Amino acid sequence: MEIPKQIALITGANRGLGRHLAEELLARGVKVYAGVRKPDLIDLPGVIPLKIDITDEKSISTAAEIAKDVTLLINNAGSSTGADLLDGDINKIRSEMETHFFGTLSMIRAFAPII
Secondary structure, three states: HHHHHHHEEEEOOOOOOHHHHHHHHHHHHOOEEEEEOHHHHHHEEEEEEEEEOOOOHHHHHHHHOOOOOOOOOEEOOHHHHHHHOOOHHHHHHHHHHHHHHHHHHHHHHHHHOOO
């Protein structure tokens, strides 16, 4: 795979690992979509902010319509409620499952035909 010819979509690209991945890919000549819930908070020159909430199917399908040229999907978006699985708040646990499992799966399903 020739890295400079790739077009990446990184979810959760506004901070942490997602931001570092975006910076590194940009430095290597990759076109980068920064998938985030609040695009106005993106401050990385060169990235293309793309509004995505991976727990919202409409948001994902809209992003897939916009980013039709993606060749590399990096599912990085996440959440951390700190809920204990045995006796934690079940709604917080559901929220984590919606993000980490169903959200990631929805992204894969939306972008696999494009990639």
